[in-house]
Amino acid sequence: MPEIDGVNAELLTLLQDDGRMTNAKLAERIGMSETPCWRRLKRLEESGIIEGYQANLNRRKLGLGVMAFVQLRCSEHDQAATAEFQRIVQTTPNILACHNTTGADDFLLIVVAKDLDDYSAFVDSTLRRLPGVTSIRSNLSLKEMKASNKLPVTSVSEA
Numbered sequence: 001m002p003e004i005d006g007v008n009a010e011l012l013t014l015l016q017d018d019g020r021m022t023n024a025k026l027a028e029r030i031g032m033s034e035t036p037c038w039r040r041l042k043r044l045e046e047s048g049i050i051e052g053y054q055a056n057l058n059r060r061k062l063g064l065g066v067m068a069f070v071q072l073r074c075s076e077h078d079q080a081a082t083a084e085f086q087r088i089v090q091t092t093p094n095i096l097a098c099h100n101t102t103g104a105d106d107f108l109l110i111v112v113a114k115d116l117d118d119y120s121a122f123v124d125s126t127l128r129r130l131p132g133v134t135s136i137r138s139n140l141s142l143k144e145m146k147a148s149n150k151l152p153v154t155s156v157s158e159a
Helices: 006-017 023-030 034-046 079-091 116-125
Strands: 066-074 095-100 107-113 133-140
Touching: 006 023, 006 034, 023 034, 066 116, 107 116, 116 133
Parallel strands: none
Antiparallel strands: 066 107, 066 133, 095 107
């Protein structure tokens, strides 16, 4: 695992801001030559710190006007039910995230839909059919105040 020193922290921060930044531009921005910059980048990718690159899309412009935070409670926790639950969650594109949580509910999902009718149909066709689900509570987002997948990166010496 490469150490997150000041240079690696800066590299990661720059790439989170612009994942399409060229190696030449990265090297220029951090004040190093291209070859050592490329080597650092490759080590960060190979270690799994950088998992991949993607475009950030505007869900509303794609017609996905509803975002729901869904809390699920399950009665079945055996291996088969859990495996089927995970398979369905992982293969359903409307489910953006799923977390196994502490507290009264077992899972927290982030779900997108075109509109309320589409969301209602999704609840009926997908969420109610998940194995062992006994309770579904939805909170609809009225206004997105912040949305980011950028992680705060600090070097080991700053931590």
